[in-house]
Amino acid sequence: MTTRDDRRCVACGRDASETPLIRLDYRDGTFHICPQHLPVLIHDPAQLAGRLPGAQRLSPAEHHD
Numbered sequence: 265m266t267t268r269d270d271r272r273c274v275a276c277g278r279d280a281s282e283t284p285l286i287r288l289d290y291r292d293g294t295f296h297i298c299p300q301h302l303p304v305l306i307h308d309p310a311q312l313a314g315r316l317p318g319a320q321r322l323s324p325a326e327h328h329d
């Protein structure tokens with residue numbers, strides 16, 4: 265997988281002209297996420313599977329069961 269300099273939220277796809285973006289250094293690439301979706305990364309990273317490589321293997325910070 266090639267690293268693209270494509271600064272968009274991994275969850276909603278908005279770019280920095282539309283929303284602040286938080287940079288994520290992850291594996292061999294750089295990803296970005298917006299503040300609205302940062303909680304998704306923290307609490308339910310599996311939702312980002314397919315957008316953030318390996319996200320399904322990240323552990324949620326806490327359980328919601």
Ligand SMILES: [Zn+2]
Pocket residue numbers: 273274275276277278297298299300301
């Ligand atoms: Zn977003």
